[in-house]
Amino acid sequence: PECADLRALAKHLYDSYLKSFSLTKAKARAILTGKTGEKAPFVIYDMNSLMTGQQFVSYKQNSVPGQGQEQNKEVEIQLFQRCQFRSVEAVREITEFAKSIPGFIGLDLNDQVTLLKYGVHEVIFSTLASLMNKDGVLISDGQGFMTREFLKSLRKPFCELMEPKFEFSVKFNSLELDDSDLAVFIAVIILSGDRPGLVNVKPIEDLQDNMLQALELQLKMNHPDAPHLFAKLLQKMTDLRQIVTEHVQLLQLLKKTELEMNIHPLLQEIMKDLY
């Protein structure tokens, strides 16, 4: 009976994941391997293809008031602003997913805020790996593909923004998780009882223990030939914290040095006093 409960929990998380996130790993992998039957993503590999691509790739955030003024800014700044808007959308998606985790909305409200503040970037970089291969990353809901080399060719410090995420994604993707595994994994990340400033740790740890059991069973059933997958995945949580720390440091540097750039208020909230 306990196994049945854990399976039901994993199924529930997978259903919420499908409802909350716009582009799944299954769809992203189909696009990256040309198996969708739809047209291939527009490839952005240099400044010219970036300019051409803007006619083909629609950006949701273009409908946001105030974006018009961004068009006169440097390419690196414009790209960064689009990344930011995608991140803000991702925070909204992750919050919706978190609220669907059984027990989450029953936690102290301050603790819910803290769990999201510390968890969202770790979840963003776990799910971003689904959109990446060693050569580039899908953008704009899979309509475009931006190459890793192009991102590396941007001026400093923008060229340093994505490379650590590619390095992580190559290792993370080698675990070959699917969306049903990722759904439970990100619930485990969100329910981390060791985040600074939590008021009431015990109920969070209890929920996470349950999620960890669900994850272990999920991986055993879905990957019977990979006996150490659970342990390997838990190790990735340490790598994710390191990536987030470096990401936040880089963003704080950008905030100081790039005076043309505005950091979105939601991301400022999340980054303030983080690490």
Add this chain to the structure above:
Amino acid sequence: LKEKHKILHRLLQNSSSPVDL
């Protein structure tokens, strides 16, 4: 915490309403 994280707080309290940017 609520004062310092108004947007996060709003996202948690409101059901999938668009974020006021």
